[in-house]
Amino acid sequence: MKHKTIEIFLFIDALGWKIVTDHQFLTGLLPFRKKTGMQFGYSSSAIPTILSGRTPAEHGHLGLFRFAPEASPFKTLSRLAFLFTPAAFWDRGRVRHHLSLLLKKYYGFTGYFQLYRMPLWKLKFMDYCEKQDLFTARGMAPVANLHDTLTARGVKFHISDWHLSDKENYLAAEKAIENGKNFLFVYTASLDGLLHDRVGDFQVVRRKLDEIRQQVESLYQKAEKHAEKVHFTIISDHGMTPLAGTVDVMGAMAESGLVFGKDYGACYDSTMARFYYLTEKAAQVIPRVMQSFPGRFLSKEEEIRYGIYRADRIFGDSIFLLDAGIQIVPSDMGGKPLNGMHGFIPENEHSFAAALSNEALPEKLEQVADYFDLMIERAEQL
Numbered sequence: 001m002k003h004k005t006i007e008i009f010l011f012i013d014a015l016g017w018k019i020v021t022d023h024q025f026l027t028g029l030l031p032f033r034k035k036t037g038m039q040f041g042y043s044s045s046a047i048p049t050i051l052s053g054r055t056p057a058e059h060g061h062l063g064l065f066r067f068a069p070e071a072s073p074f075k076t077l078s079r080l081a082f083l084f085t086p087a088a089f090w091d092r093g094r095v096r097h098h099l100s101l102l103l104k105k106y107y108g109f110t111g112y113f114q115l116y117r118m119p120l121w122k123l124k125f126m127d128y129c130e131k132q133d134l135f136t137a138r139g140m141a142p143v144a145n146l147h148d149t150l151t152a153r154g155v156k157f158h159i160s161d162w163h164l165s166d167k168e169n170y171l172a173a174e175k176a177i178e179n180g181k182n183f184l185f186v187y188t189a190s191l192d193g194l195l196h197d198r199v200g201d202f203q204v205v206r207r208k209l210d211e212i213r214q215q216v217e218s219l220y221q222k223a224e225k226h227a228e229k230v231h232f233t234i235i236s237d238h239g240m241t242p243l244a245g246t247v248d249v250m251g252a253m254a255e256s257g258l259v260f261g262k263d264y265g266a267c268y269d270s271t272m273a274r275f276y277y278l279t280e281k282a283a284q285v286i287p288r289v290m291q292s293f294p295g296r297f298l299s300k301e302e303e304i305r306y307g308i309y310r311a312d313r314i315f316g317d318s319i320f321l322l323d324a325g326i327q328i329v330p331s332d333m334g335g336k337p338l339n340g341m342h343g344f345i346p347e348n349e350h351s352f353a354a355a356l357s358n359e360a361l362p363e364k365l366e367q368v369a370d371y372f373d374l375m376i377e378r379a380e381q382l
């Protein structure tokens with residue numbers, strides 16, 4: 001039996017509007033195209049926004065870590081930090097990757113968990129946002145996610161397992177179609193990894209987009225065999241801004257005379273420093289220290305506009321955003337700059353996300369946060 005319609009939403013991490021237009025990506029198959037405003041932050045805030053239609057202010061995910069000593073699950077581990085010597089060994093990428101896997105298992109986290117470069121002694125001050133698998137049933141409770149919403153509506157759906165490779169996820173999607181599913185949310189992340197390294201290499205990016213085009217066409221053709229009509233929509237979360245320089249914010253803070261955990265708390269993402277003021281002195285000194293860096297503190301109005309304003313200030317008392325292209329190095333995320341990074345100001349030309357479809361896209365689709373309503377509206381028409 002053929003479905004009337006199969007609805008496919010393909011998520012491609014970091015497929016920004018700039019790259020889509022520079023490469024005229026899939027203009028023939030997907031002629032309805034919209035430049036969409038990215039969700040402020042990086043994937044850790046964009047993915048929960050896409051999966052729920054809520055902003056970080058509502059779902060509570062901005063960076064992966066937040067300064068919250070009272071809520072930290074890592075207190076014991078941090079006390080044992082002295083055992084992890086020499087530091088140079090435990091700071092190695094592969095070692096930290098394995099340690100992350102071990103901790104993920106130990107704490108029973110089902111979400112995406114990586115320590116990145118967060119020092120072990122600092123962990124006791126930190127809470128981690130993505131403890132749950134956001135993609136599965138009740139993964140964002142009490143907020144309803146895509147899985148919950150489609151289930152409640154009785155949709156025959158398939159949502160990718162984000163642990164799998166892109167290739168595996170395309171295969172799983174084809175299998176789901178064979179098994180009678182007619183709503184698919186397919187997750188792919190390998191373009192993001194490539195662009196962090198090769199954003200400036202036009203030919204390399206072109207080859208990768210060609211590979212994606214073939215995967216899209218193959219999935220499309222598969223769906224065509226099982227439905228009278230295929231609605232195919234590609235959505236992304238943000239673009240990729242080329243490296244323009246680095247700044248040593250952590251170094252400057254170490255020399256500020258303020259004590260971490262006593263005077264202030266901070267989370268250093270690649271593109272922003274989020275400060276928590278624990279003393280009056282910190283509230284005076286930190287803005288002075290940051291004056292010398294290329295960037296600025298977000299105003300309350302901007303935080304509201306970007307969907308990240310919270311009265312409880314769990315994302316930080318003040319957020320310093322670096323100018324587009326300037327990376328904080330070292331940060332909690334890494335010790336070296338990457339050739340491309342996301343998470344700068346949404347108005348930067350490299351920041352914009354994209355929605356591409358073979359069906360007309362609604363006027364009201366303007367931001368990453370609007371994808372969710374589109375997905376649900378389309379699912380309700382099946």
Ligand SMILES: [Zn+2]
Pocket residue numbers: 014043192193196342
């Ligand atoms: Zn990335």
